[in-house]
Amino acid sequence: MLKIGDVINIETIDEKAEILKCKLVELKDNQLYIDYPINISTGRTAFLMVGTELVASFVNNDQIAYRFQTEITDRVKENIPMLSLTYPGDDQLVRIQRRKYVRIDTTLDVAIHPMNGEFQPLTAVTTDISAGGAAILIPKSTKLKQDQEVIVWISLPFQNETIKYIKTIAKIVRFTPSENDLFLKAPLQFLNIDTETRQTLIRFCFQQQILMRRKGLNIE
Numbered sequence: 001m002l003k004i005g006d007v008i009n010i011e012t013i014d015e016k017a018e019i020l021k022c023k024l025v026e027l028k029d030n031q032l033y034i035d036y037p038i039n040i041s042t043g044r045t046a047f048l049m050v051g052t053e054l055v056a057s058f059v060n061n062d063q064i065a066y067r068f069q070t071e072i073t074d075r076v077k078e079n080i081p082m083l084s085l086t087y088p089g090d091d092q093l094v095r096i097q098r099r100k101y102v103r104i105d106t107t108l109d110v111a112i113h114p115m116n117g118e119f120q121p122l123t124a125v126t127t128d129i130s131a132g133g134a135a136i137l138i139p140k141s142t143k144l145k146q147d148q149e150v151i152v153w154i155s156l157p158f159q160n161e162t163i164k165y166i167k168t169i170a171k172i173v174r175f176t177p178s179e180n181d182l183f184l185k186a187p188l189q190f191l192n193i194d195t196e197t198r199q200t201l202i203r204f205c206f207q208q209q210i211l212m213r214r215k216g217l218n219i220e
Helices: 195-214
Strands: 007-012 019-028 031-035 053-059 065-077 081-086 109-114 122-129 133-139 149-157 163-172 183-191
Touching: 007 195, 019 081, 031 065, 053 195, 065 195, 109 133, 122 195, 149 183, 149 195, 163 195
Parallel strands: none
Antiparallel strands: 007 019, 007 053, 019 031, 031 081, 053 065, 065 081, 109 122, 109 149, 122 133, 133 183, 149 163, 163 183
């Protein structure tokens, strides 16, 4: 799948949420050897410690994009300085959907707050989420309106048992019926979301993809 010279984009999963670019120099068994990655925003060489966990992505010859989780295992000094990364194998790659952000079906706790005190804060749950928005279930009695902007708090439980709380402004796109007659489904669009929050959502959705793949669920 990967070949020498391919460009690999890697994203750190710490609070800095850096997006980096590198090239594949060598491939041996389940180890990738890359040149030192460059920060796309600053153009500077990034310093990464052995043991750093990353999310990597690349586009193959058929212009299909894939993602995988990886970790830096060593620093290698040969003709050029390199880093070695773990590679899970072609069968463990996650295909990236054509939509801008992958949407994951999941139930998460949400708190909805008013922008200017126009309603009482309420709790809800998601039916799905992506880095661009989410759909929530709200009681029919709630006095929310289409196109209304609200403040949203979402709890994201990660695989390492840490919970990240994100806060963003969102717009209620519309209301649609739900399977429960007491509730409405309300798709939300996240507005003016900062880079760190967006990267946190991307990492969460990617981890959920991996879990679904392991359970044999269709995530394409």
